[in-house]
Every structure is written in C-alpha cells, then in structure tokens.
Amino acid sequence: MGATAHDDDDPYAALTTTVIARPGGLGSAPVASDDRAHYLVAVEGAERGRRIEIGERNLVIGRVKPADIVLNDEIVSRNHCRASLVMGELFVTDLGSSNGTYVAARRITGPTLVAPGERVAIGSHIFEHEWRSRREVEDDAAQDSDLEKAKQYVRSLLPERIRQGAVQTDWVLQPCAKLGGDLFGYHFIDPRTFAIYLLDVTGHGTDAAMHAVSVANVLRQRTLPGVDKRDPARMAAHLNEIFQMETHGGMLLSLWYGVYDMDAGTLAYTSAGHHASYLVGPGRVDALPLETSNVLIGMMPTYDYRSGFTQVPRGSSLYVFSDGVFEVKSADGEELGIKRFVPLLTAPAHSQMTESRRILEAVKDCTGCQSFEDDFTLVVATFG
C-alpha cells in the first residue's frame, strides 16, 4: 500500500457521529393507559394461558370451591393464597398452604408485593403478573385465536407415524406460543423410495406458518413436472426458483431433504441453509452429520445446490430437526447448543417412550425448560 493519507490508516479519524439506541429502554417504556388492569397469567402448568383479572375484590386461589379461582392441581392447597389490590398494587398472601407460595422464586411469609413482570408460583403453576390495558388484552385474545387455528391447520398437515415396515417414523412437533415456521413431512415416492423433509421459515407467527404450508404443498406433490424428486439438489433448486424472498414477503427458509433408496441402502440428501441431520447406526455409537453447504431457500436466485450421499446400515435411525430443538436457553441463561444436543441422540433408547419423546424429555432435563421459545420439531426415521 502506498504512503498516501488514507482513512484506513486510522479508521476512526473521520468519525462523524455515533448514536446508541437501547431499545426497551426509557424511550420505549409503555405509555400509561387509562384502562390498565392487573392480571395473573398462567405461563406454566396444566392451565397455561389462563388469565385471571385481579379487581377490587380479593380473590382466594385454591384447589376446590369455595375458592374463587380453582386450580386443578394436586399440590395446591384447598385455600392456597389470596391475591388483592392495595393502593393499586398487586399483593399476594399465602394462606398457610402446604407447599407454599413463591414470588420471584422466594417463598413468601406475609402479604408480598408482586411487581408487573414478576412471577408467582402456586403448586405446579406459574403465573406472571401483567399490568396491561383491557383493549390490548382483547386484541391479543383475538390474535391468539387466529394463531390457535393456524397451529391446528399445520398439525392437520403432519403425516401419520409409520409403525411397521421397512421404514418406521416417529415425531414430535411442539409449536411455541407465537407459532414458528416449522413443518415436516415424508412419503414414498415409489414403493422402494422414501422422501423425508423438514423446513423452517425464518420468523414467527401466522405469516411464517402460511409460507411453510405453501412450500410444503410443493414438496407434498407426488410428481413435479421436470423435477426428479429423487434428486435432493434439484428439489432444493426447484423450491429456490419458486420462493425467492423478493416475491414472497421477504421470507427465507431452511430445508433438509433426504431420499432413502431401500434397494441400494443409500440416502441422498441436501441441507439448504439448514444444520445437519444425523444418522445413528444400529450400535448407537456415533451420530454422523449429514450436511451440505448450501444457502437458504429464497436468498440467491441462481444458486447451484449440491447433494450429499451416504450408505445406511440396516437398523440405522435418521434424526431430522429444527434449530428450536437445540437453541434452548436454560434457566441460568446458557444455550444448550448443537454440540451438547447431539450426544443425546446416541444415548440409550427408552423402553416406555418413543425416541422423539425421549429426546424432548432429555432436552427438558438438560435445560430445565418446560416450554420453548421456538417450535420444537424432531422427526426420527428408522430404516430396517
């Protein structure tokens, strides 16, 4: 490089402006609203989603009537605790319950202030204190109802589990509260060729789910003119031609698509912006990553997708999953991560649980999470 004066010599010499924005800071504090009310909303437990408005009248929460709020929960006492408003603030008081009432993870002994956002544990239920306008709550309820319908629709598209034959399947899809954009499927292209796929649309909500359904509808078609469904790279390229983000609401998606040839005992696959799926042999010793380095579907119009290829020993299991399975934060804030997730795949099978259920429970055990921020989607195919 020459000796001429250049900005590179001191990248900040010509520094002109710096702005720091801290979203969620004071600037974006919620605006006070006249019709705000106090709510306890169940975020964990059998009655997750239940919303209790705390008004001027004290409410007793317990296991049976005459408690005002009855929770069907064995470890809740008959008269467990009382919620009341004092000078416009929410207080909770334990009524001598056997298992205690906890506010912000501390067992309470007297009337205890619950700040907005703090959590109250009553038996196996956890409630969050929300202080919000009634109108907002009503709008959310309408949206939740739409999300619930979208969830049911996505669920209706999922394939039946295959319990016998040369290819057997088992899966779990636990949609997150906001509904992620996960969808998967599998089918026989012909009696000896089995296709399996999982896609994950970026973002959450009904728009992501609708996009996932559109893409899956292409994958579900038995035949596609001009496309050999046995060729994973060609399949990815076909979807990429159709679903460019500029013409599809800015949506991108990752895809894992595999084709098992029963006669040859081989699996051809492609991962398009998606992490690896894993093949675990009958001895359950290693988990072999199956990944090809390709970009997300919808990002680059003329991308040349590549396939990978592997032999499949009889009795092997294939694990295909979304990132919601391993991008799970535990209570201490640490991420599970794929490196800690993969060893769970080779752990011994459970006699009482399906394989997908076993892994779901193992992730819950590892992280202490009972519900997830993203869809938890895992499909297991076993090749006999």
Next chain:
Amino acid sequence: MSISFNDSGEVRTIMITGRLDVDGTNSVATQLVELSQAPKKGVVVDLSTLKFLASIGIRALVTCAKDVKARGAKMVLVVDPGSTVMMSIKATGIDQLVPVFDSSSDAQRAAVA
C-alpha cells in the same frame, strides 16, 4: 441489545451487540435498515460481540445486504470466527452472499474495495 454506528470516510460501521433473537431483531431491524441507507460506498455490520443469531436475525441481515447492494454499495460482516454466531452464518450460507471478516480493519478495507 444495542445498535450504534460510526462513519469513517466512505464506510459506515454498524455495531450490533446482544442477541438477534425474535425480540432483539424486532427491536433493531428498522434501525439497521435506516442506518445502512446512508450514502456511503461501504457498510460494515460488526457482529463481533453479538451473543446469538437466530434465523429471524439472519433474515434481517440478508434483507439489509440486498438493500445496500440495490443502491450500488457493498455490505460486509465482522464475525468472531469461533463463535456460535459464525456457526449460524455458515449453516445458513449468508457468507456466500455477504463477505465475512474476522477483523474490523479488513472488513473496512473490503467494504470499499
């Protein structure tokens, strides 16, 4: 979560810290697009101290890179090579659309090259 920027000659550097998960991305996406529209030849998006990059964050970065390219400028990224953010970048293939550098000075040079 924070987003900040500084300008040096023909390069605008945008620093994002924290987590680009659903909430984090929602809170900075609009600012990212606005900041990247400054009339500069190069835009460096510095993710070297970012803790987490979810798929929605990837979408925000791709959208931004395409907008920058559409106005005839160039966007590059700075990413810690050993981080989980780098793993997300590689897995999704953004590095095939947007050049990625370990160091800010390399990125600044490349942004105007």
